[in-house]
Amino acid sequence: xxIMQQYYCPYCHSPVSSGQRACQKCxxxxxxxxxxxxxxxxxxxxxxxxxxxxxxxxLWPLLALVLIVVLAGAGVxxxxxxxxxxxxxxxxxxxxxxxxxxxxxxxxxxPVISNISVDSIAYNSVKIKWNTNEPSTSQVILRTxxxxxxxxxxxxxxxxQHVVELTELKNKQRYYFKVxxxxxxxxxxxSVEETxxxxxxxxxxxxxxxxxxxxxxxxxxxxFRTVISGKLVNTGEVPILTRNIEVWITITVGGKTGxxxxxxxxxxxxxxxxxLYEIGFRAVVPSRTExxxxxxxxxxxx
Numbered sequence: 001x002x003i004m005q006q007y008y009c010p011y012c013h014s015p016v017s018s019g020q021r022a023c024q025k026c027x028x029x030x031x032x033x034x035x036x037x038x039x040x041x042x043x044x045x046x047x048x049x050x051x052x053x054x055x056x057x058x059l060w061p062l063l064a065l066v067l068i069v070v071l072a073g074a075g076v077x078x079x080x081x082x083x084x085x086x087x088x089x090x091x092x093x094x095x096x097x098x099x100x101x102x103x104x105x106x107x108x109x110x111p112v113i114s115n116i117s118v119d120s121i122a123y124n125s126v127k128i129k130w131n132t133n134e135p136s137t138s139q140v141i142l143r144t145x146x147x148x149x150x151x152x153x154x155x156x157x158x159x160x161q162h163v164v165e166l167t168e169l170k171n172k173q174r175y176y177f178k179v180x181x182x183x184x185x186x187x188x189x190x191s192v193e194e195t196x197x198x199x200x201x202x203x204x205x206x207x208x209x210x211x212x213x214x215x216x217x218x219x220x221x222x223x224f225r226t227v228i229s230g231k232l233v234n235t236g237e238v239p240i241l242t243r244n245i246e247v248w249i250t251i252t253v254g255g256k257t258g259x260x261x262x263x264x265x266x267x268x269x270x271x272x273x274x275x276l277y278e279i280g281f282r283a284v285v286p287s288r289t290e291x292x293x294x295x296x297x298x299x300x301x302x
């Protein structure tokens with residue numbers, strides 16, 4: 001009985017016929033040699049060993065996995081670093097202090113007023129001018145000879161050269177005024193009082209005894225003297241320096257013949273006697289008897 005040898009494809013192990021050139025299943029080219037079945041088996045095994053390696057496709061998924069792991073680790077590291085609090089650096093003696101902004105020093109100084117002047121612009125109008133050392137408001141406080149006080153509207157513009165116009169002033173009048181300025185910090189300055197005239201005749205001076213101002217002080221039992229006092233008033237149109245005023249009192253004592261003159265002392269203030277203003281005087285009579293007297297004021301040099 002003839003036993004036929006069964007052959008297999010060395011690549012896919014499918015049955016093949018002897019002498020077949022290619023596997024009908026996978027198309028692998030077959031090589032045949034003579035010999036026993038053992039030889040054929042060796043040929044088969046050799047064919048199996050010589051078959052090309054199957055290409056493996058697992059490398060790219062592995063690289064992708066490694067990349068994902070690396071990126072995830074980097075993200076976790078960055079998150080942890082951002083969540084950390086900055087370290088507290090202890091202060092040392094040699095450490096540089098942190099610079100701080102200088103505190104704001106409030107302005108407590110009032111404006112300084114200077115160069116006050118009066119410019120006439122008409123018979124009943126003037127301009128008051130002055131300067132300040134810092135920007136400030138402008139206002140004039142006005143007083144008349146009869147004591148009435150008024151003021152202009154305060155100019156809110158912050159300037160250092162000030163001009164305020166006064167209008168509708170009365171003729172034949174002397175006015176007394178002060179200037180006022182307030183800076184941005186509400187510090188206020190008011191000048192000393194000054195004067196200007198409207199329509200007065202310059203150079204006319206006159207002085208007289210104020211009516212109902214004279215009186216004689218009764219001497220005390222232990223004081224052997226009599227005091228005569230009164231007030232003088234400037235009846236002229238211009239100011240008079242107090243040092244240029246003299247007051248003489250002519251005294252006639254009852255029961256005696258003849259008269260005597262005594263120079264009275266003036267009050268130390270004011271140093272300038274403006275028109276319609278008064279100043280006191282006082283004279284001591286060395287007698288306990290009330291004398292008869294007359295008062296003669298005069299201006300030196302006239």
